[in-house]
Amino acid sequence: MLPWSAELAGRFEQTTYDSDLLRGNPLGDPHERPVLVYLPPGYDDSDQRYPAIYVTMGYTGHVGMWFNRTPFRQPYPELLDALFATGDVPPAIVVFVDSWTKYGGSQCLDSPGTGQYHSYLCEEIVAWVDATYRTVADRDHRAVTGKSSGGYTAMVTPLLRPDVFGALATHAGDAAFDLCYRPEFPARARTLRDKYDSSYEKFFESVATRTGRTTNEDLHLLEIYGYASAYSAEPDGTVLLPFDELGVINPDVWARWLSRDPVEMVREPQYADALRSLRAVWIDAGKQDEYYLDLGATAFQREARRVGVPDDRLHFELFEGTHGGIEYRYPLAVKWLAEQLAD
Amino acid sequence: MLPWSAELAGRFEQTTYDSDLLRGNPLGDPHERPVLVYLPPGYDDSDQRYPAIYVTMGYTGHVGMWFNRTPFRQPYPELLDALFATGDVPPAIVVFVDSWTKYGGSQCLDSPGTGQYHSYLCEEIVAWVDATYRTVADRDHRAVTGKSSGGYTAMVTPLLRPDVFGALATHAGDAAFDLCYRPEFPARARTLRDKYDSSYEKFFESVATRTGRTTNEDLHLLEIYGYASAYSAEPDGTVLLPFDELGVINPDVWARWLSRDPVEMVREPQYADALRSLRAVWIDAGKQDEYYLDLGATAFQREARRVGVPDDRLHFELFEGTHGGIEYRYPLAVKWLAEQLAD
Amino acid sequence: MLPWSAELAGRFEQTTYDSDLLRGNPLGDPHERPVLVYLPPGYDDSDQRYPAIYVTMGYTGHVGMWFNRTPFRQPYPELLDALFATGDVPPAIVVFVDSWTKYGGSQCLDSPGTGQYHSYLCEEIVAWVDATYRTVADRDHRAVTGKSSGGYTAMVTPLLRPDVFGALATHAGDAAFDLCYRPEFPARARTLRDKYDSSYEKFFESVATRTGRTTNEDLHLLEIYGYASAYSAEPDGTVLLPFDELGVINPDVWARWLSRDPVEMVREPQYADALRSLRAVWIDAGKQDEYYLDLGATAFQREARRVGVPDDRLHFELFEGTHGGIEYRYPLAVKWLAEQLAD
């Protein structure tokens, strides 16, 4: 009963998936991962096949948080179920994928700094879902969506693997790194200088003494390190920071970050082709987003139009809102994706 | 597996309790309520009886939120279990009680504005727990604890019912209402003036149009209304606000609030007697608490000492911290309570 | 030449007035004070007599600051001159009075804590102005105006001395002390606790080591002390604080503050009579005023209407704006006052 819980029309199955690709990952993070699968109303009473929508995580998020309850709101899984319970939306299977690491996330990329999270998603999880559930097992019936770092994943995954995903929805996804990440480097450099002798090593030593009491400042430092682990780790796993002890950019490392920026990627022909091939591209963000991801969203949209994504396959929207508390946006995108993926 | 979940040494049972006292409550809130009970390691392998510690909710909290997961932290239930798993603490049963209302909470008081939440706790839940679990069923082996509005409940419940509870722990509990509540009235009056023609009725109409999109400003307005419902509702349920359209205090209504202020209550002999009778009083708060509940905690402690609570039954501590992210404090208090309640 | 300076149509005279009443004031502040007098265009070419408008200071302000220049703005004296230079406004003499003290101000009251600033204004300065300049030397042609603490002075001076002043204009004047002052006491008590062992003595010792480097936090503590010096000093000069080391109000001292609150004063018959007798009452404030002086202004206006100040003598306005940067409001009030005071 609300507000404590909701009756669902469909149902969720949570499985622990044992990943070969994540085994022995450089951070020693678990290779056994929860996967949460939503089966829409009617799934158990038919032999219908369904499109599959994959949901990825924002930074510091993991699959164990999807059912977190907040006052006067319902968790996304319940909003999702309510959407499909209306019967007005073509049914779909929704898969919640985990990409947590010790640093709080992996951007769901393959990196020698964190592990093979991209391949884990595209190879292992997709195959397992298709083998386990009655999906329409082709890229034209597969979408990926997420918010923030999950929105990032939603943008780059179909660019990298258009053979696997044919649609995407990004909510306030990391994009235009010059706008969303780079402005924060001076503040991070200052914190490192004032508290940790400009050394991440000393920061990690310190944070280890604060188990369960991590501060926002800690999270900010972790986040940058996590991004560096995803974007600019050396083959041996060494993490290269994009700025020096004064916050001054390191152009070589920054170039590696930019090569993973969705906006920059679309300038390369193969990624432009991939983007143009998608059946549905949903882009939105709040106009008061604290990380200026509305500007990033607009920039990604500008690139999408430039490379020829047609209007009927592109939904772009800036809404009134900040970075937080926007989960009401997710079902809007899922509805549109489900309609676009229905044949 | 962490961070998604933890193996527990003890176990939790969640029950839906059907309350007679909450049936027909004025807000139409559910009379069926979740109760979450923690049974410590060894419970199932013995016929031992245990002290019982009751945990109440902060404002906007309900029992469905205790298992919410946040990055780099564990939920309180897991911290609690880890505490008892050490074997260094006398085992206890811990009961998580719900007092949610449409306004976000009830302060766990009896009020014609919200319902009989105080009696529901002291009469129904305690009786049901004693009947269902192997507790030591007397006030000397019963404690109540909580944070914020839950800390408020922890302070006033043993004052009102020293026959039921013999110990308390409050973390940043609402106290010294002149310091924690009153300074916010001008800001609330201004919001009401600027957006709702100084009318709570118009506010409620407006907020009803924003389901799932409640703002912080909404929560602030709801909170004050919820407190008024708990502290200053008329017998017919009419809620009296403690301030007028300019934020100017209404002395009569404010006197009713103050009569429920823990610090003021202790000035009355029967409550002073009750407080003095307790076996354990834990009071703490963060020195940077945004609501100045460190000052309230100090004031309550000052009263406790004045009326003669002896040093060995009183733990008082101001720590470095704000109002949020202090769940690491809870097991510290539970440990001390468990020790104090063990014979 | 602008922006460095402006040609004036009228002229300013600055005199150092040697006050008998301020001689030997308890803080050892100077008894010689600057007085700045504006003479409107035409003053030197006629023998006309003029109404006089007295301008008092905000907290931490002194007469030496009126010509401070800020980017893209002109100082009040230049705005004032530009007003009269239009020729559309009945000319008036404008007198800028100083009431600075070691604590940053005196509220222009008589107090054993600071000195006889009220009498200095009403007796000495007014007499000297009337003797020195061609004023219409009666209360019906004398107004007092100011902003913030100067607005406070503008409200209470005609209440206390309706024989001297017959009109007032207050911009964001201190009023409804429960709303503007009291909410800040918890924060001040906390600062004193955390940095000065809850001792103003230690604060004053500390601040003396920071000459020329006073912080905003220092100013906040000084301000409260200055108000206490004005509102609640004992006959021997001892300053009584309205709150204790926890920020808890001292009701006796607070009652003394409230007895100097313009809104409360009007509830007394003699002050109500005084207010009703005025020829012009201008009240305004910004709706985003950080000290909620818009609420205070509204409360004072409500009292003014209640006691019968007629509509044609009362100008009330809440405008979009905060507490700072509102000097454009001053000439609006001066224009209206000049019109109301012209026979």
Next chain:
Amino acid sequence: MLPWSAELAGRFEQTTYDSDLLRGNPLGDPHERPVLVYLPPGYDDSDQRYPAIYVTMGYTGHVGMWFNRTPFRQPYPELLDALFATGDVPPAIVVFVDSWTKYGGSQCLDSPGTGQYHSYLCEEIVAWVDATYRTVADRDHRAVTGKSSGGYTAMVTPLLRPDVFGALATHAGDAAFDLCYRPEFPARARTLRDKYDSSYEKFFESVATRTGRTTNEDLHLLEIYGYASAYSAEPDGTVLLPFDELGVINPDVWARWLSRDPVEMVREPQYADALRSLRAVWIDAGKQDEYYLDLGATAFQREARRVGVPDDRLHFELFEGTHGGIEYRYPLAVKWLAEQLAD
């Protein structure tokens, strides 16, 4: 008398200088400019010659603001006089130069967007000072100093004209543009988008309707435009912005900004030579500077050491403080400069 004014040991002369170089400047700003000259104690009683220290303005500052008074502080001119009044410092002449424009400043550079402020300083003012006052009229006895944009001027002027200036002191000077300017572009782009259709033209139309009521947001937008006028104006005066409507950097324009960044300039041999030739280089900034100018100061110092400025000619210091309220630093630097410039 303090706090209204101070008796001076030396004296100030303010002159209006009619500049040939500023005549017909592109913004139509005045070519007649105030120059304020401080003559130290003893100047009038000797025929001694003195070193000259030139003080330039921060953004939105002009010479008419130097005597602005703030509570519990003295204006810089009085602090300066007090320094020389001690007799412990080799006397010097101090010249306060104006470089105000319609946009709030010019960085004291030559630019087709604003005018010949650099040449005005280096050619006209220096020549006039040497002709008018008893200076030691060579570069080895001439320093330039300032704060914020004035610190910027102090850094670049001796790089550009080592024949004119032989020493510098910068307090929180604009440097490392990637750190101090660039992070603000997304916020500016967003304001322009949300309020002015991404058009500076519309912004200027709007701000013209708010005379005397400029907001902080206005100042932020003006500031960026002013910098662009100084750093990246075309020969015909057209101002090129360094970012597009999304805040995305324009690399060509940004390269022009960077070519005026003190830290970048020192990488060019002629500027490195110039810096190495200086007799005194004072660099400081507050560690909490809101614009990260502590990082810029450190970067400039790093370059100075790299190119071989010897330790005894370099003073570098990060102090506890923000960007504002640091005028107590100025006399510290002047004292050191005066000592370094004395033979």
